[in-house]
Amino acid sequence: MKYLVMVQGTHADYDAMQGKASEHSPAWSEKELQAMYAYMNAINDDLSESGEFVDGQGLADPDRTRLVSLDADGNPVITDGPYGETKELLAGYWVLDCASLERVTAIAERVARCPQPAGAPEYPVVIRPIMEGGAGDIC
Template sequence: MKYLVMVQGTQADYESMRGKASAQAPVWSEQELQAMYAYMGAISDDLSESGELVDAQGLVEPAQTRLVSRGPDGKAVITDGPYSETKELMAGYWVVDCASLERVTEIAERVTRCPGPEGLTEYPVVIRRIQDGAGDI
């Protein structure tokens, strides 16, 4: 079965990686950033070697988000980020093809151990099964 494994973050998290600390996010050192990228890369490499990796990507900061919705008149309403009312958003993901929910849970548990600076907010890793067909809701 295919699963989406989502890592979450906020605009403050992205800014802290660029050296701007906040009450929610401590500044990352260059060593901490490199350790995080190496750790996440190793997960992707291991999943690729096992044949379970379908796709994996990091996403740009929420400030570069665009929302498209339909207004009351039926016309598109387009809003560019950042969105102060938004809390956590997907920061990156893996799409994996695993034999079981237990296996993808092992992967998510590994993701939670990613290194970072002291005081880093720890977000849950979200697992969602990808639908196989229209009747699979």
């Protein structure tokens, strides 16, 4: 079964990783940032070796986000980021092909243990099964 495993963050977290502390997140040092990247790369390597890795990416700074919606007349409304400092957003994801929910949960637990500076906010790792069937999976 395929699963989408998502990590969350906020605009303040992206700023913190660039060395800008706020009331929401302490500044990351270069050493802390490198430890996080090494940890995530080790997870990616292990998932590739096990054959469970389908795709995974960290996402760009929320300043580069664009929302597209429709107004009451059906015209597009386009809004570019950034958004509120504390609004949670998708920071990165994996698409994994795992034998069971228990296996993907164990992977998510490992992701949740990623090193970060003391006082940095913690977010749950979100697991969502990917529907692979037909339109009947939607209902």
